[in-house]
Structure formats: structure tokens, C-alpha cells
Amino acid sequence: MKTTLTLLALFAAMSAQAQSSAPALWPTIPFVRGADLCQYQDAYSRSRSSLMREMGAQVKELVFLGATPEEALVPLVVIDSLISKNRALAAGGPGWDVTLEAAIKSSLDQMMREAAPRVRKIGFFNPGSVLDLLNNLREQRQRGPLDVRMLSRVSGVAWGTYSFASGCRGDIVLTVHVELRSGETFSFSGSGLPETAAHMVANRMFNAFQTTRFPSDVLLNSKRLTLVGTPAGPVTHAPTPADAERACVSMNARLPSAEEYEQLSMLGDWSGGVSLKHDIWVLAGGKVLAPDLRNPSPIRSVDEVRGQDLHFYCVR
Structure with a gap:
């Protein structure tokens, strides 16, 4: 309280x-x-009859070893009391x-x-x-x-x-x-x-x-760039580069340039940027940025990365 x-x-x-x-x-x-929840499970995971059977079996075992029924109950009660006491001390x-x-x-x-x-x-x-x-x-x-x-x-x-x-x-x-x-x-x-x-x-x-939130502003080359995201969320993927471009236009935004993608990746996800990871990123003009294919250039045609998801986000 x-x-x-x-x-x-x-x-x-x-x-x-x-x-x-x-x-x-x-x-x-x-x-x-x-x-x-431990005590709850301990109390309700077994029925009263099963608990009584378990207690009865323990008493029978002690009686078999030579104890009287009254003597057999004493250690069981003491042990149960000690368990409850120790749990209360640990939790309190x-x-x-x-x-x-x-x-x-x-x-x-x-x-x-x-x-x-x-x-x-x-x-x-x-x-x-x-x-x-x-x-x-x-x-x-x-x-x-x-x-x-x-x-x-x-x-x-x-x-x-x-x-x-x-x-x-x-x-x-x-x-x-x-x-x-x-x-x-x-x-x-x-x-x-x-x-x-x-x-x-x-x-x-x-x-x-x-993690970088969208929308948010970041300074690149002394200019403010707004990370807008996409209609579906911060970062998503599109079937074709043309679909990604249309999505950005619908938000009065554009796709980042290759240089912007790279610079934002260097900032990282924790400092206002977006890491490229090993993904393929959509560029304007039907091209893509493939960060793992840098020889001779990471800017590739869609045919060169066929079968992979085309990721993008929009900026303005």
C-alpha cells in the first residue's frame, strides 16, 4: 500500500x-x-486427495521403520513448517x-x-x-x-x-x-x-x-535529413524498386542515396542511423545498394541480387 x-x-x-x-x-x-506463483502451483497443482495419499505413504514408511504413527507425524509437520518459514524469509x-x-x-x-x-x-x-x-x-x-x-x-x-x-x-x-x-x-x-x-x-x-525512431532528424554533411520511414513502418521491403519509390512519393519523401544509406549506417541503430547489416537496399532509378558486394561497386542492378528482399525507408 x-x-x-x-x-x-x-x-x-x-x-x-x-x-x-x-x-x-x-x-x-x-x-x-x-x-x-510458486506457492500457487504448490497448493493447486495437486488435488487434496493426492496430497493426503502422499502424506499417508510417508507416514507408512516411517511406521515401517519402527516409528509410532504419532512419532511419524512429528518430523513431517516440522519439515513442512521449516519449508514455509524459509520461503517466507527468502521472499520477505x-x-x-x-x-x-x-x-x-x-x-x-x-x-x-x-x-x-x-x-x-x-x-x-x-x-x-x-x-x-x-x-x-x-x-x-x-x-x-x-x-x-x-x-x-x-x-x-x-x-x-x-x-x-x-x-x-x-x-x-x-x-x-x-x-x-x-x-x-x-x-x-x-x-x-x-x-x-x-x-x-x-x-x-x-x-x-x-533504437532510431521514425520520424526523426539527423545532420548529414551539415544538412538536416528527416528519416520518415515507410507507409508500413520504420523499415520494410518492396517487390520492386519502383514500388519502393512510389511508396516514398506517397509520403512526400524520397529514397536515400547510396551515400546517405552508408552514412546513416555508420551512425548505427543506437545513434540516430539505420544499420545496413547484410540486406539489399533500394536506390532511385531501379538500382540497389548491396553492402556485401563492393567489388567493383556496391551499387547493382536488381538482376544481380534476384531472389533477395529489397529493403528501404524514406527520407526528405
Whole structure:
């Protein structure tokens, strides 16, 4: 309940602020614990009669070894109690919030360092002072009281849920939801051991925010180029170059030149460009760009790449 009230207060304060251009989220990720699917499966995967038969078989085995029926029940009850107690200890406490948040942030930061994009489009921002942070750490809390002035300096908030997965092997089901000032909402999920699930969520967050969006503007040779996409989405393929050209004309746009394709590919998918990969790309005039066929030139006729998909996107 406390976490839910904190989230509501955070959303209310954010909605009162002006749109922020900074791609930064509130520095902590509140988590709400969901249903324990392990306990659910353990309780409902077998009928009451089958559980009684299993318990009866265990009692009979102990009696066969020399115990009285009363003595045989004691260790079974104690073991069952210890299992329940250990599960409660493992699942309880505030440590899960800290563990999951730290794992997601560290995985996301590692991906950023490895990709080295020109602009980070997702991250976490601490609007408070270092002294506030140290005081919160000393008191073992993630964040102090909400401050509207601090909220005005972030562009969104992330919150999540976790639950213990069925199978009772230590796996969790993890979700993270990102709410931006613009009203956009993104949801990401992962499952497996806690560190695996957190890495999956971080990877999906990275791809969703860092991948080039359409439409978007980019500077090439000191000129602004708008990546429009296609009528069917960001990047698609066409049966013929003529079909691709007509699709771009319908959007008041054109196909990129070979030089533009190459330069945008050098920017990469994480810095506002589009990687060529090993695909065939449509050029104006019925030609195509084949990045894997550079000798003598990557600009080829359609007949030379017959049978392969012809990819394209539009620019203006």
C-alpha cells in the first residue's frame, strides 16, 4: 500500500510539470510484489486427495521403520513448517526492491557503455544533492520525501512488479513500466533467475528507447535529413524498386542515396542511423545498394541480387 501511494503521488506531481526534454527517469524504481506463483502451483497443482495419499505413504514408511504413527507425524509437520518459514524469509524484506533496481540499472549502463551512442535516450537522473543521497543510504532507504521541484527535472518514472515463478526453482517474473510526461507508456518483462530477468528487462528497455525512431532528424554533411520511414513502418521491403519509390512519393519523401544509406549506417541503430547489416537496399532509378558486394561497386542492378528482399525507408 505504501508503494502504491508513493507511485500515485509521483504521477500526480509529474503531471503538473511542463514537458522536459531530458531523457532521464526518477532515480529509483519502486516495485510492487505480485502473487507467488510458486506457492500457487504448490497448493493447486495437486488435488487434496493426492496430497493426503502422499502424506499417508510417508507416514507408512516411517511406521515401517519402527516409528509410532504419532512419532511419524512429528518430523513431517516440522519439515513442512521449516519449508514455509524459509520461503517466507527468502521472499520477505525490502531487499528485493534494491536488488532488482541495482541489477536493471547496472545492466542498462553496461549496454550503454558497450554501444557508446552519441546521445543516451534512456537513463536515471538524481535531482537531489549528494548529501541527500548519502543520508538516504545511511538510513537504508531508496529516496526521501517527494519534492515537486525535483520532479520537474526528470522526464518520467519507472516502476515494476515481481512475482515468484511457477516451478519453484528460484525464478521470478519481472515487469517494468515506464511512464513519460508525454503520456507514453512502455512495458517490459523478463523471467528467470533474478539477475537474468533484470538483464532481459534492461536489454528490452535499451532497444525500445535507444533504437532510431521514425520520424526523426539527423545532420548529414551539415544538412538536416528527416528519416520518415515507410507507409508500413520504420523499415520494410518492396517487390520492386519502383514500388519502393512510389511508396516514398506517397509520403512526400524520397529514397536515400547510396551515400546517405552508408552514412546513416555508420551512425548505427543506437545513434540516430539505420544499420545496413547484410540486406539489399533500394536506390532511385531501379538500382540497389548491396553492402556485401563492393567489388567493383556496391551499387547493382536488381538482376544481380534476384531472389533477395529489397529493403528501404524514406527520407526528405
